[in-house]
Amino acid sequence: MSSIKENIENFTAQLPEGVQLVAVSKFHPVEELAEAYEAGQRLFGENRAQELVAKAPQLPADIRWHFIGHLQKNKVRAIMPHVTVIESVDSVELLKLIEKEAARIDRTVEVLLQLHVAQEETKSGFSVDEVLQAADDGLLTCYPHIRVCGVMAMASLTDDMEQVASEFGLVRRTYLTLKDGCFDESEDFNHLSMGMSDDWQVAVKYGATLVRIGTAIFGPRKY
Numbered sequence: 001m002s003s004i005k006e007n008i009e010n011f012t013a014q015l016p017e018g019v020q021l022v023a024v025s026k027f028h029p030v031e032e033l034a035e036a037y038e039a040g041q042r043l044f045g046e047n048r049a050q051e052l053v054a055k056a057p058q059l060p061a062d063i064r065w066h067f068i069g070h071l072q073k074n075k076v077r078a079i080m081p082h083v084t085v086i087e088s089v090d091s092v093e094l095l096k097l098i099e100k101e102a103a104r105i106d107r108t109v110e111v112l113l114q115l116h117v118a119q120e121e122t123k124s125g126f127s128v129d130e131v132l133q134a135a136d137d138g139l140l141t142c143y144p145h146i147r148v149c150g151v152m153a154m155a156s157l158t159d160d161m162e163q164v165a166s167e168f169g170l171v172r173r174t175y176l177t178l179k180d181g182c183f184d185e186s187e188d189f190n191h192l193s194m195g196m197s198d199d200w201q202v203a204v205k206y207g208a209t210l211v212r213i214g215t216a217i218f219g220p221r222k223y
């Protein structure tokens, strides 16, 4: 089996310029994250608030933590001191709460708007209609402590790569609609986070700038 260091090196060598790797470290112990850090990795993704809050203080301070899971409202305050990007913003209510908590500790936080395009109902995110309506209503751009940096999405869990491609295509079109519409004055709105271990190549074809990779780097998760 190849080491985490080798996996990171092989993976980053394959990524086109302009695409960054978010190493998804959920369920993996801090020793493994430290190994990835030694290999030069600085962006890490976690999907549970408690796990992020427990791990962050044990690792170097220049790690940029991306929160990628469904964020419960009562967990926003806990992650706020640690997180660089909240990728999984799925409602206007959550945006308002993030604004309040960021203001409370006088910081600015970057976020991505999560879109729900997959077939599984269990996945969270704005529907395309919801996010465009929120944009029209001016509810995505009125937060002094938030920089909205783009869109995040997950495709359906399927081997059907045409289905995956059509979903990533929809994400890209929605991203561009938002970019030309309510974010046309924004210097921040430049990111498309999509693609995981099994579908990142398709995501990159559709313009992903961030790929979120767990298994292909750290191996299978032990839940």
Ligand SMILES: *Cc1c(COP(=O)(O)O)cnc(C)c1O
Residues within 6 Å of the ligand: 024, 026, 047, 068, 069, 154, 195, 196, 197, 198, 212, 213, 214, 215, 216
């Ligand atoms: C777990 C997870 C990933 C990584 O999945 P792998 O298939 O292990 O690469 C990416 N994005 C999100 C939102 C996740 O929860």
